Amino acid sequence: xxxxxxxxxxxxxxxxxxxxxxxxxxxxxxxxxxxxxxxxxxxxxxxxxxxxxxxxxxxxxxxxxxxxxxxxxxxxxxxxxxxxxxxxxxxxxxxxxxxxxxxxxxxxxxxxxxxxxxxxxxxxxxxxxxxxxxxxxxxxxxxxxxxxxxxxxxxxxxxxxxxxxxxxxxxxxxxxxxxxxxxxxxxxxxxxxxxxxxxxxxxxxxxxxxxxxxxxxxxxxxxxxxxxxxx
Amino acid sequence: xxxxxxxxxxxxxxxxxxxxxxxxxxxxxxxxxxxxxxxxxxxxxxxxxxxxxxxxxxxxxxxxxxxxxxxxxxxxxxxxxxxxxxxxxxxxxxxxxxxxxxxxxxxxxxxxxxxxxxxxxxxxxxxxxxxxxxxxxxxxxxxxxxxxxxxxxxxxxxxxxxxxxxxxxxxxxxxxxxxxxxxxxxxxxxxxxxxxxxxxxxxxxxxxxxxxxxxxxxxxxxxxxxxxxxx
DNA sequence: ACAACTTATGGTTTGTATGACTACAAGTAT
DNA sequence: ATACTTGTAGTCATACAAACCATAAGTTGT
Numbered sequence: 001x002x003x004x005x006x007x008x009x010x011x012x013x014x015x016x017x018x019x020x021x022x023x024x025x026x027x028x029x030x031x032x033x034x035x036x037x038x039x040x041x042x043x044x045x046x047x048x049x050x051x052x053x054x055x056x057x058x059x060x061x062x063x064x065x066x067x068x069x070x071x072x073x074x075x076x077x078x079x080x081x082x083x084x085x086x087x088x089x090x091x092x093x094x095x096x097x098x099x100x101x102x103x104x105x106x107x108x109x110x111x112x113x114x115x116x117x118x119x120x121x122x123x124x125x126x127x128x129x130x131x132x133x134x135x136x137x138x139x140x141x142x143x144x145x146x147x148x149x150x151x152x153x154x155x156x157x158x159x160x161x162x163x164x165x166x167x168x169x170x171x172x173x174x175x176x177x178x179x180x181x182x183x184x185x186x187x188x189x190x191x192x193x194x195x196x197x198x199x200x201x202x203x204x205x206x207x208x209x210x211x212x213x214x215x216x217x218x219x220x221x222x223x224x225x226x227x228x229x230x231x
Numbered sequence: 232x233x234x235x236x237x238x239x240x241x242x243x244x245x246x247x248x249x250x251x252x253x254x255x256x257x258x259x260x261x262x263x264x265x266x267x268x269x270x271x272x273x274x275x276x277x278x279x280x281x282x283x284x285x286x287x288x289x290x291x292x293x294x295x296x297x298x299x300x301x302x303x304x305x306x307x308x309x310x311x312x313x314x315x316x317x318x319x320x321x322x323x324x325x326x327x328x329x330x331x332x333x334x335x336x337x338x339x340x341x342x343x344x345x346x347x348x349x350x351x352x353x354x355x356x357x358x359x360x361x362x363x364x365x366x367x368x369x370x371x372x373x374x375x376x377x378x379x380x381x382x383x384x385x386x387x388x389x390x391x392x393x394x395x396x397x398x399x400x401x402x403x404x405x406x407x408x409x410x411x412x413x414x415x416x417x418x419x420x421x422x423x424x425x426x427x428x429x430x431x432x433x434x435x436x437x438x439x440x441x442x443x444x445x446x447x448x449x450x451x452x453x454x455x456x457x458x459x460x461x462x
Numbered sequence: 463a464c465a466a467c468t469t470a471t472g473g474t475t476t477g478t479a480t481g482a483c484t485a486c487a488a489g490t491a492t
Numbered sequence: 493a494t495a496c497t498t499g500t501a502g503t504c505a506t507a508c509a510a511a512c513c514a515t516a517a518g519t520t521g522t
Contacts, residue, residue, distance in 0.1 A: 050313075056313040079311070082281075082286045082326070083286050084284050084285060180510070185472090204468095204518090204519085205468080205520075207516080208469090394499090396499080411482070412498090412499080413482095413483090416499090418479085436490055436491075436497080437490060437498045438490080438497075438498055439488085439489075439498095440500090
């Protein structure tokens, strides 16, 4: 039984996912605590093995679902991590992925079979992780910083409906510097990627801001016309 | 003997390299013709297996040297390519790399043990390649286009000393659109990354242009001050 | 009802990079 | 000497961004 299962996976390649979320102005990452094995009780990135008949993309999506219940999210490969000594037990190369999720859509996360706990951590507060996972997280973060300036992917970390200030705070947190509110508004609105809704934010103790949503179709059309997102 | 050799390599992971060169205004890629095996006499990217005690970076550098004699060049990982059916014989994932080389520094390229020929092809004229190599080339090209706008890596494709017009032609070829000479000059010179040499180009049948060289140290210093290369 | 406060949102001003273009310099070829 | 080619310098109008200021639209407390 176990033998049969083993025969269906590749034995020297794994997947590890950096799952980013955004909450109360802070960028967070989802980690799992291993239930057993040599890393028992230690935190690391969610990951696992690849079936022989699936691509790494498919494996990453499957593992995300199995380990956390998350599916249908923004997911992109980072690259392969291959230092010979990265995994102490045997020679294993891992393919890193990073995902952006709308955190509020996934509240009741439950650890999968191999994890005893799953929890969000502020990226700025993550210290040691198992193997080279800390390094992979760093690469994921750099990739996110780069991508968010070139492509409108930040919306994947926000609710469907958001205010411009929320969006600005997201950019400030990820890029690590402060921005000017009026200038930010002007710049993002001039791109015509956002649709203003007939709706305002609620339960705030000040003037309510207009809610916006990102418009993927418009973005596609603009792309075809040679539009270049840039922040 | 063969058995022993096999024991030292990973059996389900390979490396493939997209090696770019620039010649007479055209972007080129280095391909090898397989000497035997199921792809005998077909063209593909140079590549090979990974030793158990080396990283993919090390393997890519080693293979580059073994297969073509090239070493010490700009080399960066693209990503893992993992479609289950990408390699017809068995389940193999490949890690793609791309290299930028100063073509004129490597004139007498000789095929390695497993290749019968090695040759340069204009990227625009490459048609079918073995396995998914055509796809990997496409990813490499997209990466190059993206990178060259964000980082001063174009110089890796030019001789040590070059004219501004050569550099502009490089950008035009890679990015696929024409530029304005005076404006290009102004923009690149204002960055202070280039040092004008006391030397002019020779053997041209018109006014000779000043030769420049790229200044990596200056670039490092500027980076530390928050400079952002952008084209 | 009013003031104090907070955030949203709209403008203004100024400096600068860029694109389009003109002009001239410095060579070569005939 | 003239035509021709490429290198190099400069001009001008425009767009944009950074740094502000100002007002609008709400909330909270008195």
